[in-house]
Amino acid sequence: QAFQCYATADLGLVAYETPAREGLVLDEHVIVEIVRPGTGDPVAEGEVGEVVVTTLNPDYPLIRFGTGDLSAVLPGCCPTGRTNTRIRGWMGRADQTAKVRGMFVHPSQIADVARRHPEIARARLVVSGEMAQDRMTLRA
DSSP, X not given: OOOOEEEETTTEEEEEEOTTOSSEEEOTTEEEXXXXXXXXXXXXXXXXXXXXXXXXXXXXXXXXXXXXXXXXXXXXXXXXXXXXXXXXXXXXXXXXXXXXTTEEEOHHHHHHHHHTOTTOSOOEEEEXXXXXXXXEEEEO
């Protein structure tokens, strides 16, 4: 069986899902903080905040790398017996960037489309659906 993982190009693996399917267990080689976006202050367990990761990889160390992603710490251990901290998984963005089918869509990209069409006075990207089945609609 294959499950989801949470990783970035900069950090590599951050967390992974187990057969229990109850959140994502943090990888043992990273330090993760959940912080209030914009301030960097830690939030309480269970509160949604930005995922900030430290990896002490000697070849590419990153200290308090702000991912821009939102998540929250889950209480307790994984039912499979894994004892490391669990997070709820990807819950959105701390900025206005949207993630659609695993790809980031930035506000500047929507503005570029609108700029190419002078008849568009305003544009808004609407993202709907669940992960892997999500879709985007540009309303102009």
